Amino acid sequence: MRLLASNSTRATTSQTPLSWNVGTFASRTARIMALAMFGALVIQVVLLDCAFSLFFTEEKNELLASSQDPSDFQLASYQSYGFFDDISSEDWKLHQQRFQTHKDHMNDRRPDPTSNELPAMYYMSHYDPLFTCPHERRLGGLGDGPKWTCDPHRLERVARERKEKTQAGAQTSNKQQQANCLIYSIGSAGKYEWEEALAKSLMKEGQTTLQTNCEIHVFDYSKDYTKSGHSSELNIHFHQWGLKSSYDDSLPKAWNIPPKDLERLYTLPEMMAKLGHTHHTIDVLKIDCEFCEWFTYKDWLKPELKILQLLIEVHNLPTSLPNPQQNKGGRYFPVSTNLSPSQFFDDIENAGFVMYSKEPNIHPQAQGNGVEFAYIKLHPEFFKAEGATK
Structure with missing residues (x-):
């Protein structure tokens, strides 16, 4: 019995390692299978992620491609004479709708002031902006003198494209060759904040001189305000000329402008002719010549002149101007x-x-x-939006 017991014990003892080995093998197999399944799952997730990424990348590219479709910008480009080349038709139509539904007067039955001595009251109640330039900038810093200018970064491109079309056209004389861009600034009193800032905005990074054919011409008859280095570095040219009207000489007579100064006054077309710009486009015309705006504006608007932006500072009202010969107690009396x-x-x-x-x-x-107004020239079709009333 002791022998049997001993054999039984030995048999039991010898079976223990076999049971353990089988269990260990099963456990390892399970772990391997689990790892394999996890790995397969990871691979599936990665592949699925790649597929989604590829899908959305293609979708994004398609959206970008469609949003950058040149045909989508044709309406804005056409109606802005090529100035805006990145505004979608949908957004442009919102600009049209805004214009077509605007009101110019707080009270349409009284579009003109009842009191000539309250210009500020009039400007508060009449005529507000009807358009927004995406990247307009107040060039020249702060204070009096700088001007809000519509997207100055576009000026050179638009003028360059215009020049290329002109050069490609037949029967084009050398006198009609357009500078890359042309700026006229009438009235300066020796201040160049806007002109200098505009020139520098056209420079590429790192440049210290205006390396384009963009010309900036400044006019003021009262004094020679030529600034050293302007012509060679910034392409700014000063002319001791003043602006006169072709149809109304009320202001020079009322102000007793001396004959020697009258000889330096020219109409805008005469200025352009003297500089060889008769057939050229003025990309920006800035007018700030103390009341001359009321007596000369019809000359700027002549159909034969091509002006793309107007920056005007108006002073008082046309029926409420200071007249030195009639000034009584500081009150304003009408010149015209x-x-x-x-x-x-x-x-x-x-x-x-x-x-x-x-x-x-x-x-x-x-x-x-006094109020600074800024305008941009648009095609007649812009003013004819369908289904809207002004």
Whole structure:
């Protein structure tokens, strides 16, 4: 019995390692299978992620491609004479709708001021911007003198494309060759903040001189304000000329401008002819010549002149101008009563210009009686949006 017991014990003892080995093998197999399944799952997830990434990348590329389809920008480009080449038709139609539904007057039955001595009140209640340039900039810094300018980064491209088309056309004389861009600034009093900032905005990074054919011409008859280095570095050219009207000489007579100064006054077409720019496009015309705007504006709007942006500072009202010969107690007396404010602004709009900026001059001397207006020229089709009423 002891022998049997001993054999039984030995048999039991010898079976233990076999049982353990089988269990261990099964456990390892299970772990391997689990790892394999996990690995397969990871691979599936990775493949699925790649598939989704590829799908969405292609979808994104398709969306970008469709959004960058040149045909989608044709409406804005056509109606802005090529100036805006990246505004979708959908967004452009919103600009049209905004213009077509606007009101020019707080009270349409009284479009003109009832008091000629309150210009600031008039400007607060009439004519606001009807358009927004995506990247307009106040060039020249802060204070009085700088001007809001519509997307200056576009100027050189638009003018360059215009020049290429002109050169490609037949029967083009050398006198008609357009500079890459042309800027006229009338009235400066020796201040060049806007002109210098505009020139520098056209420079590429790292440049210290304006390495384009963009010309900036500054006019002021009162004094020689030529600034050293302007011509060679920034392509800014000063002319001691003033602006006169071809149809109204009220202001020079009222202000007793001396004969020697009258000899340096020219109409805008005469200025352009003297500089060889008769057939050229003026990309930006800036007017800030103390009341001359009321007596010369019809010359700027002549159909034969091509002007793409108008930057105008108006002073007081055309029926409320300071007349040195009639000044009594600082009050304003009319120099000319042939023009109403509404006629002035309506004529500008009817010539195809849309206001994009309005900035009252709140300098203590101006007290809101002077206002900076900025306009961009658009195609007649812009003003004819279907299904809208003005």
